[in-house]
């Protein structure tokens with residue numbers, strides 16, 4: 001899974017910092033519960049943006065590989 | 070070698086008070102503050118033949134090491150001012166940064182992977198050395214720089230066509246008049262406060278311990294000096310730690326202490342020694358200096374207030390992650406001095422100074438944006454932010470996009486001035502790396518058979534730089550320099566390694582400002598066009614929105 005070239009490509013490029021800070025700002029002032037809910041919505045919406053089921057499965061599997069023991 | 074020897078500068082009674090000598094009644098430029106920024110401004114003006122008087126309330130260089138990281142661009146500006154090579158010789162050159170999470174390395178970056186530059190991405194050099202070198206350089210202009218220590222500015226008045234300053238000295242008080250005043254009195258700027266100007270921004274809650282330790286044996290495992298940054302280090306309970314080498318076997322240690330810590334208690338040897346030991350182990354060290362800081366990002370809305378010109382920390386402050394404070398201030402100096410000199414010599418209308426405001430408000434906003442993002446990444450404000458931060462670090466062991474998100478400081482680079490009032494459209498068509506608004510990109514060249522560097526050849530004056538097959542017209546007030554040209558009646562340089570040609574593009578002509586920023590690029594430069602660009606500089610028309 002980890003050699004998936006698409007996932008190993010940085011697609012945010014120069015916009016990485018802007019994206020990250022925009023995301024953190026979206027969480028500002030939320031309770032932990034609200035933040036979890038926001039994260040869940042975001043995952044669902046971004047999944048819809050990606051669309052392709054094979055890509056989605058592969059991303060999920062890779063993210064699971066990074067689980068802390 | 071012992072720590073730095075703080076020699077007080079000589080303090081003499083000003084001519085206004087000693088009854089002898091001739092006291093000038095009016096100066097073209099008064100500079101408040103002899104920190105790195107005020108001193109650099111005095112030297113820059115002197116290189117253009119403009120006299121100034123520099124007033125500082127103190128008589129010694131900056132105590133304790135504040136700034137240590139000086140960026141490539143700063144060194145190139147200091148090259149023009151005459152201390153770049155000295156800084157490079159004394160400073161510790163580095164370009165690799167390593168990032169650790171806990172005890173494992175997650176990522177490392179090379180800030181200048183390319184060869185062919187006179188100056189490296191960064192050197193580390195204590196601020197006191199930089200100030201000392203600047204004072205010594207300023208003394209080489211005895212007719213142009215009147216440097217007065219223990220001269221504190223306590224009051225000022227803007228009279229429309231000049232400024233009056235009230236100065237307090239150990240010998241008594243006096244008044245002086247100046248056509249323009251450059252305000253470089255630092256982050257706490259008494260001048261800014263006196264004028265009641267809002268200085269808005271963000272204060273970070275976190276406390277940071279900054280310590281400089283002297284040790285014979287390097288605390289690094291590598292021999293090459295690098296920047297080491299830890300998130301959640303094993304040796305320190307706080308969120309982050311930073312280790313950096315300075316000259317004289319001094320190492321800078323930054324430790325994040327958390328918002329709850331008591332700064333007074335933390336800045337004691339009992340608290341600091343164990344923290345340092347946790348990093349350096351049993352290697353012997355001597356504590357040179359320490360303090361506990363809270364950081365702030367803030368700036369003035371405008372840097373130009375009639376004849377009061379704010380430059381350096383008085384105009385903007387940033388958290389130090391990214392080293393954008395002093396480096397940003399030196400870019401202010403580079404930007405304002407040629408403009409002020411032109412205004413004072415009657416070569417340009419006073420509205421040229423408004424372009425300093427436009428360009429450097431833009432530059433400092435970029436610096437603040439980058440510094441606050443880095444500080445936010447390092448100091449997560451909520452458990453969710455913390456979670457995201459740690460998962461970025463987790464993913465970064467394998468995923469390149471996550472590595473790019475890790476932010477321990479986006480290190481100072483000059484901003485582009487593209488699309489600001491003075492800069493023109495690109496009229497070249499070749500492939501090139503340097504764009505309109507960029508600052509000159511260095512390359513090795515030969516002048517009369519001797520090896521030199523582009524940055525040492527093309528800065529300081531309006532310059533038309535032609536590469537290869539392009540004809541450079543003769544325009545008054547513009548120096549011409551040709552690369553790989555022959556049979557011309559102006560200076561030529563030879564590009565033996567082909568780097569200058571690659572960076573600027575064969576057949577292009579670059580019109581450069583005295584601060585090395587690109588005004589325009591032409592395929593076929595003609596005198597009329599260039600003259601109209603210069604006319605616009607001497608009397609700029611602000612069509613675009615001024616920040």
Ligand SMILES: Cc1cc2nc3c(=O)[nH]c(=O)nc-3n(C[C@H](O)[C@H](O)[C@H](O)COP(=O)(O)OP(=O)(O)OC[C@H]3O[C@@H](n4cnc5c(N)ncnc54)[C@H](O)[C@@H]3O)c2cc1C
Pocket residue numbers: 101102103104105106107124125126127131134135136137138139196220221222223253254255256259279362380381382383389392393394395396397398
């Ligand atoms: C811990 C720390 C680390 C840093 N690291 C870096 C770094 O790595 N790289 C970097 O680029 N920057 C760094 N900085 C920022 C850098 O130190 C400042 O940006 C720089 O000192 C600004 O210079 P300045 O001349 O504007 O102000 P200052 O250095 O503050 O100088 C102001 C001068 O004005 C004088 N003055 C004040 N009031 C009066 C008055 N009324 N009359 C006359 N004189 C007066 C003062 O005595 C002083 O000499 C760091 C700062 C800190 C605190």
